[in-house]
Amino acid sequence: MHSAPSVTYPVGRSRGATRILIATWALGAACAGLSCYLFDSAGWRQLLLxxxxxxxxxxxGLGLRSDGAGVLHFDGLGWTLTGAHPGRAVHAARAAVALDIQSLLLVRLTQPGRASRWIWVEQRAMPERWRDLRRAVYSRAPTASPAGEPWRATAPVDAP
Structure with missing residues (x-):
């Protein structure tokens, strides 16, 4: 089996992620408004809502503004995220896809002893490397031990 390719991919603000966030917030606001309308007694619950x-x-909105540009790199063993915030760089991390919308990925980068980083990766950032990135993010991490017992040419013989 071949390993995933080494890939470098730009990340940053994502229009698709912004649209998803705004639509989700608007839906929540509409539900809150509807509940305030249906329950006409103006009290502390409606104010809290x-x-x-x-x-x-x-x-x-503040979270969207703080998303900075960066570079995501896979070297065959681990993921590295570098960018505008040098103190928030991630090295030797593992990546897991949380949401896949074909042209937009929500990826969680985990590093031992540190908080996870969530990043949006968009196909339109670098379409020519998109397939390489998808192969790399879905590839299994290499392990130090073999996956199982080596294949034997002969079956073990039980003594009668």
């Missing part, structure tokens, strides 16, 4: 919708929108 409206405040939570506003604060989640503010947090999402």
């Amino acid at each position: 409206v405040l939570s919708v506003l604060l989640s929108g503010l947090a999402a």
Whole structure:
């Protein structure tokens, strides 16, 4: 079996991810508005609901603004993420796909002893390397031990 190719891919702000986030927030805000309309008694619960919708929108907006450009690199053994925030660089990480929409991936980078990093990777950033990136992100991580017992040419003989 062949190993996944080494790949370098640019990451950064993603239009697709922004659209998903805005649509999800708008749907939540619509549900909150509908519940406030249906339950006409204006009380602390409705106020708390409206405040939570506003604060989640503010947090999402701040999160979108802080996404910086970077470079994701796979060397055959691990993933490295470098970019605009040198203190937040990730080295020798493992990658796992959390959401795959064919032209947009949500990838979780984990590193021992550190918090996970979530990044959006978009096909339009570098279409010519997209298939290489997908092969690399879905490849199994290399292991130090063999997968199983070596194949034997003969079956063991039981003594009668």
